[in-house]
Amino acid sequence: xxxxxxxxxxxxxxxxxxxxxxxxxxxxxxxxxxxxxxxxxxxxxxxxxxxxxxxxxxxxxxxxxxxxxxxxxxxxxxxxxxxxxxxxxxxxxxxxxxxxxxxxxxxxxxxxxxxxxxxxxxxxxxxxxxxxxxxxxxxxxx
Numbered sequence: 088x089x090x091x092x093x094x095x096x097x098x099x100x101x102x103x104x105x106x107x108x109x110x111x112x113x114x115x116x117x118x119x120x121x122x123x124x125x126x127x128x129x130x131x132x133x134x135x136x137x138x139x140x141x142x143x144x145x146x147x148x149x150x151x152x153x154x155x156x157x158x159x160x161x162x163x164x165x166x167x168x169x170x171x172x173x174x175x176x177x178x179x180x181x182x183x184x185x186x187x188x189x190x191x192x193x194x195x196x197x198x199x200x201x202x203x204x205x206x207x208x209x210x211x212x213x214x215x216x217x218x219x220x221x222x223x224x225x226x227x228x229x
Contacts, residue, residue, distance in 0.1 A: 098142035101217050106138020109210060131185035137174050141167075144211070145218040152219065156212065163211020164204055171207075172199045 111128030118126050144163065151159045175198035178184035189197035 095142055095145075098145055098218050099139040102141040102214055103135040103139030105213065105217055106141065106210075107135060109213075110134060110138075113206070133178060133183060133185055137170070140170060140174075141214040142218065144214055148215045148219040151215075159215060160208040160212050163215065164207040167207040167211055168199055168204075172196075175199070 107130050110130045113128070114130070115126045115128030118128070144166065147162070147166075148159075151162060172195065175184050175186065176196075179198070184198070187197050188194040188200045191200045191202065193200050193202040195201065
């Protein structure tokens with residue numbers, strides 16, 4: 088029990104840090120698109136536990152390990168969209184939500200942007216790589 092809790096905590100930290108880094112890079116690239124050569128990337132402290140919660144994908148990643156990448160990616164993407172909507176809704180109630188997608192025509196209640204689907208697809212597969220421990224032997228790949 089202690090080991091699994093410790094592993095979950097490690098995975099939570101890994102996912103939180105990876106999410107923060109992805110968000111900072113993504114927002115810096117957006118500043119490049121706007122021709123702001125300072126390339127400032129931004130995030131919020133609230134995003135660390137939101138990204139960290141991707142650690143719950145670990146058991147799912149093991150279950151889906153032998154599925155095609157597109158099945159895994161679509162599954163993770165759907166879960167990430169759900170988590171984004173839920174956490175955004177909860178934070179919005181307290182007026183703490185750090186994002187507002189109302190300017191995007193692809194938004195759902197300004198909490199989710201459907202045009203981010205490819206990003207969440209890729210992020211899910213990245214989190215999978217961070218979370219799924221390598222097989223014990225080469226025979227586990229078959």
